[in-house]
Amino acid sequence: MPDVHALVNDFLIKLKKRKIEGSKATAKVTAEVLRSFISQQRLPNTNQAGALIDAVKAVGEQLIAANPVELAVGNVVRRVLHIIREEDLSLTAAAIGGLSLSAGSDDEDDVGHDEHPALSAAAVAAAARSTLRPPSLQTLLEDVPHTAAVPHTSSSGGDSEGKSKSADKNSSTKRLKHNVIEAVNELIQDIVTCHEQIAEQAVEHIHQNEVILTLGSSRTVVEFLCAAKEKKRSFRVFVAEGAPRYQGHTLAKELVTRGLQTTVITDSAVFAMISRVNMVIVGAHAVMANGGVIAPVGLNMVALAAQRHAVPFVVLAGIHKLCPLYPHNPEVLLNELRSPSELLDFGEFSDCLDFGSGSGSPILHVVNPAFDYVPPNLVSLFITDTGGHNPSYMYRLIADYYSANDLVLQRRSAS
């Protein structure tokens, strides 16, 4: 127990001090911390899922508060909560299937399922799930009786349903934790491999002799471009340098070592160059529920330029970047203002920051936001590890991955 607390605290401190950078790393560590937290958690005999959800919520709240800017933390916490609910549901469903009677479940969540005829365990599970949230597109299209024979899992987070199905029905209560951990492991695996999954689709999008424009640096974009290169596509890349951190420079270096034709341009030259570009491919900080993107600063300008010249604006985002919140939600801190020293040299400007003379208030003010918000109508396509999606489709993906009960985690902090 204590070592988990230490682990959580350590992670909290790291988040607070902004020591972990990048949403992928943060998402991975968050999932790992939650996994060890869950495995150490002692559960009561009744209402296990409820207890586990409450415990994870409490920890998740702390983690989110530690760095409200990094939305990936909240995303992973919500994913884990959703996994717990799913596992619990499938276990109960399995138990019901075994008893073939709608005995009272110990979970308050699945209230509506007793009206359904007890077809089979899987059918009950699917039906129960469908009462909890809007049915996902794939579930609707699939025939329920078919799934009874082969427990085909939908695209939802319950990838591990297959395993839970094979679990012994009677020991369902003991299985819950085990299953949840299994599922979280898979989530971690998903996060780790999201680059490859996205990169696999590269050839479908990048064609011979095309010109691709990108801004700043994103690991996903690098993998994506290199995957296309490896498949013998020859194309050129324009890299906007991404002031003030100039990560575009490192990106250009990396692309060149991999043998890609690269051109570095300034951010302000984007509009001039966009007419020669076939496609804009960028990474994102987070994808919001409405399909809007929170992305490194400067991308809104690029998106507008792309729209003006009808150039497709493609955003690559691992599924952990998918945030179930809307950007107008006051809980979401959209931006982080970083140090002005990235823009100006402190020594050079110390006379402009002179508070001892005049009215005592600074006249020079430097604003260095880290992110831009790109509205959904400017985005042509999202490429996630599950494939390409329209911005308008995002809400549906979110419905698949998150449970509506978990969207608001931080309510009680107001007291």
Add this chain to the structure above:
Amino acid sequence: MVAKQSGRNRGGGGGGTAAATEVSVEELARVPLQAILLADSFATKFRPITLERPKVLLPLVNVPMIDYTLAWLESAGVEEVFVFCCAHAKQVAEHLENSRWFAQPNFSVTAIESNNAVGAGDALRLIYEQNVIRGDFVLVSGDTVSNMSLAVALGEHKERRRKDSNAIMTMVITQSKTSPTTRQSRLGTDELFMAIDPDTKQLLYYEDKSDKGTVSLDKTLLSDHPSIYLHNDKQDCYIDICSPEVLSTFADNFDYQHLRRHFLKGLLDDDIMGYKIFTHEIQSNYAARIDNFRSYDTVSKDIIQRWTYPLVPDVQFFGNSSTKLDRQGMYRASVVGQSRSAQVGPFTVIGSGTTIGSQSQISNSVVGEGCKIGANVSIEGCYIWHNVTIEDGCQLKHAIVCDGVVIKSGVILEPGVVLSYKVVVGQQFIVPAYSKVSLYQQPIKQDSDEELEYADSSTGFMDASSLSGLPDKLKEESTIQLSESQLQAASEVGSGGVGFIWSTSEGSHEEEWRHSVAPIPPAKLLEIMHTSNNELEVVQQDGNLPPSGELERDSVTANSNDYDDDDVDVKDDYDFFENEVEATFKRALEENIKEDDVILEVNSLRLSYNLATADCSGALFYSMMKSALSAPHPSPSDLVKNAATVITKWEKLLKYYLPSIDEEIEVILKFEEMCLESAKEYSTVFVQILHLLYDKDIIQEEAILNWASEKEGADETDKLFVKQAEKFIQWLNEASEEED
């Protein structure tokens, strides 16, 4: 660099080649990076606040200063910190215990308490005795705010150490603007001159108190370092990376107290140990030290402007409550009760639990937690700490208001006011500008002398700490104290008010505006500009090194006009010089040394005391007359005879030093002075000796006449000898007329 280090650390275990074993030996000696944090500034700049609370615990944008320093050290990779507490050591230790610093993994904080340290030197000596520092360490004081990364500086330091074991310290400096007004109005620091070797970054010269108006560099520096940059545009961050030798140096030199004034200068002047100090300049990172109220103001504003990122209010770098950043640099805690009609302006921080009444205006200020601000209050550029009550209709401008202060309705605080803990200001009272109000009475002895400051501050802290040892005891005592002097106190800060207004001693009153939180008035700013321009001119004159041929043997100094600036100093020097010359002359008499040799000796004395030839002639004449006086002389006429023999014997020597009339006049003046003061016996024979000198052609008539005319304007007492010599002068006048 650090990565490289750890990489080698892993591989160094089984080193086979000679180089590898050498490395592994070095790596075995590697210890976790340590830091010494001095939680006491050994100064009184923050009085009267520091009578009750140590400086490092004062809130800076609602977070104790020491937490900024610790958070920075932690994030910079320091693993072990020794916090040296002296004044209010209990409070510091308590704070560390209550905060979570002790619970941090991979970061240990140890408090070292001492009650009798009077300076940084004592602190370091104590730490040296405890034998806890095992390798290179970072030396900072607990009021440093920085976000620099230590890795590069540390790497450079280690690299230099490998090559040269005498490179014991690396000082972190940053660029600043040369404009003296900026320096003054930003951090309230004086001008700082540093000479740095541009190639090796070695520090060769450091002068932060340049009241002399001259910068003197040793010429030998130039022979070792072909080029030297003399900087006036650098700022000392007071962050030092030191090797253990620094501690032992402090232990060896028990009189070292001040880190810069004693230690640094001691090392720079001392050639015996050959220790070297290097500098590391940080470019875009932030580093500053809070030394006075002015820098408190500036650093607070820098934090609000996010230069110290990630050490900013909305990032919970350590235990501070969650704060949100709105537009225009406004930080608001999650729970703030703000009236709809209240206007909270730009660059303001509002702590949690604070309520703001209707029609109140706040701008450019920091308001702490749990404050109650009434209606129609205007607050501009103020630092209001926790649990302060401000009633309706008050006007506050550029003030510091400490915890628990009550400001009754209608009070006006003029710029630069400091209200210490729990002071109550009565209704409608106007607190005058730059005044400091405290529950404690001002210590009677308020000295501005640096040396005494140490002693004074320590005693001051001692009785304060004994008073505030326990919080409730403090309350009791202060109420007792208050009841005793309530009548008087009440009159000082308005009816119903509690507190004493500290009077500023006449000397420092002039300086008040320099170090207060209020902006410098434009008139004063102009004054600084003006004086500093003058200063700069002088400095430039001296700073531009003349071609090496013109350098004097020992030092490059300003022209002798500067003597007027520091008369006292020169006077002292002159007295020493005179004694030396006298001793030399005596020896010459006894040992019958040749004149040429005496000239040589006197010349070298003159150079080492840095005096003019006129001073030599005066001193030499003085010593001759003294020797004449020491010989037995029953009557005044014998005395004249004695003098005559001495003068004839050393005629040549004296003449050597009298190349022009100016020197001759100097000799007469000297003689006059002797007759008045040291050798009154000569006063009766003044004219005879003067005549003698004239006869021997040592002094020409022109000199005597000049002297007489110079004295004409003087008052009667000064004219005593002119009158004596009246006849002689008359005779001289006539003689010269005859000649014409």
